[in-house]
Every structure is written in C-alpha cells, then in structure tokens.
Amino acid sequence: MIKFENVSKTYSGGQQALRQVNFHIEPGEMAFLTGHSGAGKSTLLKLISIMERPTVGKVLINGHDLNTIHRRQIAYIRRDIGMIFQSHQLLMDRTVFDNVALPLVIDGYSRKEINKRVSAALEMVGLRDKVRNLPIMLSGGEQQRVGIARAVVNKPPLLLADEPTGNLDPKLSMEIIRLFEEFNQAGVSVFIATHDLGLIARMKYRTLTLRQGQMIDDGLSEDWQTDPLQEDSL
Numbered sequence: 671m672i673k674f675e676n677v678s679k680t681y682s683g684g685q686q687a688l689r690q691v692n693f694h695i696e697p698g699e700m701a702f703l704t705g706h707s708g709a710g711k712s713t714l715l716k717l718i719s720i721m722e723r724p725t726v727g728k729v730l731i732n733g734h735d736l737n738t739i740h741r742r743q744i745a746y747i748r749r750d751i752g753m754i755f756q757s758h759q760l761l762m763d764r765t766v767f768d769n770v771a772l773p774l775v776i777d778g779y780s781r782k783e784i785n786k787r788v789s790a791a792l793e794m795v796g797l798r799d800k801v802r803n804l805p806i807m808l809s810g811g812e813q814q815r816v817g818i819a820r821a822v823v824n825k826p827p828l829l830l831a832d833e834p835t836g837n838l839d840p841k842l843s844m845e846i847i848r849l850f851e852e853f854n855q856a857g858v859s860v861f862i863a864t865h866d867l868g869l870i871a872r873m874k875y876r877t878l879t880l881r882q883g884q885m886i887d888d889g890l891s892e893d894w895q896t897d898p899l900q901e902d903s904l
C-alpha cells in the first residue's frame with residue numbers, strides 16, 4: 671500500500687527533513703508514526719499525498735511509483751487517499767453536509783449519489799443529526815469527526831491522519847482512534863502521525879518512529895521498546 675525506498679527530503683531552504691527512510695505498510699494495516707516535533711512526520715505524510723516530492727528515493731502508493739507518474743495522474747492517485755488533519759480544515763461558512771459532500775462534488779457525482787454517500791459517512795461517524803449544522807455549532811471532537819466523514823466519503827482504501835487528536839482530550843482522542851479502528855476493520859489501511867505516546871501505548875498497533883528525519887524504528891523489530899536511550903529521545 672505504502673512503500674518508501676531510501677527516501678530523503680531536503681526543503682529548498684536546505685532543511686533536511688527526511689534521511690534515507692525505508693518502510694512498507696501492507697494493505698489493510700493500521701499503524702502509527704511518531705517522533706519529536708520536527709522529526710519529519712508531516713513531511714513523510716506529505717510525500718504520500720503528493721503535496722511534496724522526495725529529493726532522493728522512491729515512494730510507491732498502491733504500486734504506483736510517484737516519481738514517474740504524470741501530473742495528470744496525481745488527482746487519480748489522491749482519490750485513493752483520505753486525509754485528516756489536526757485542524758480538520760472545514761469550510762466554516764458551509765454546513766456539515768456541504769463539507770462532507772465536497773470531494774464528491776469535485777468528482778462530479780450525481781445529487782442522489784451524493785445524498786446517499788454523505789448520509790452513510792455521517793452515520794459512520796455518528797453525526798447524522800448534525801447534517802444541517804454549521805461547523806461552528808459543533809464541539810471540537812464533532813468537527814474532527816466531520817473531517818473524518820469527508821475523508822472517507824469516497825471510500826478511499828487508505829486513510830492518512832496528521833495529529834488527528836491534537837486538540838482533543840484523552841477520552842475524545844480515544845473515540846477518534848476507535849473510529850479509525852472501525853474503518854480499518856472494514857479493510858481500510860490507516861496511517862496516523864501523532865506525538866501522543868500515551869495514546870499509542872494504549873493501542874496494540876505497529877508504531878514507526880522518526881528521529882531527526884531518520885526512521886529509527888519501523889515497528890517490526892521487537893527489542894527497541896526496552897531501549898531507554900530511544901525512549902528518552904522522543
């Protein structure tokens with residue numbers, strides 16, 4: 671589903687955000703990505719969603735080598751990826767319905783199909799009764815769930831989340847992660863960047879760890895968690 675082969679990323683200002691990163695996420699897997707502030711988590715997700723390009727190395731999504739795809743194919747590949755952000759990036763002057771419908775409107779779905787899919791997505795996140803509300807009328811956790819409904823409304827096989835629980839208290843954070851688990855159980859691959867180690871510790875998922883742009887653990891080796899040096903560094 672996601673494969674990085676010796677990927678490095680240096681921004682135009684000279685800042686090296688990722689250094690020779692290698693990992694592989696299988697279809698249907700759910701995994702966390704963690705690391706200190708500035709470790710490169712957002713950069714790594716941006717390479718997957720083609721918002722940034724690697725300086726060196728290969729990123730493969732669903733078997734597509736992102737280095738060789740044509741500009742015209744970017745929208746097509748992005749359709750397979752549901753993105754969720756900490757700041758959820760909702761349109762605050764549009765209703766919950768309009769926000770969730772947006773990807774379908776862009777893709778040219780019929781009104782009938784849009785109604786059906788938006789209802790189903792809002793049902794999944796438990797917000798059907800808020801369909802006509804403006805985001806401002808919702809709590810932080812509910813706004814985040816609208817962002818999740820928008821990300822899943824066109825049924826992408828991959829969900830990417832960048833600090834999706836960043837603004838939420840522990841109880842709401844766990845509810846959001848449980849929602850991701852439900853999508854994962856339905857076959858969706860889920861990759862979540864977070865610095866919330868408490869949250870990760872309560873889950874039993876593979877955790878990949880970046881430190882200063884290097885993947886110091888891909889979550890597959892078993893003995894790193896007992897290494898106090900690495901725990902201290904986060």
Ligand SMILES: Nc1ncnc2c1ncn2[C@@H]1O[C@H](COP(=O)(O)OP(=O)(O)OP(=O)(O)O)[C@@H](O)[C@H]1O
Nearest residue numbers: 681683685686687706707708709710711712713714
């Ligand atoms: N657009 C950019 N231009 C230049 N440097 C950038 C850019 N985006 C990120 N960086 C730098 O790349 C490094 C990695 O940043 P990144 O945002 O990927 O880290 P992060 O692990 O997501 O951090 P945080 O947890 O604080 O969001 C940092 O040193 C950052 O300053």
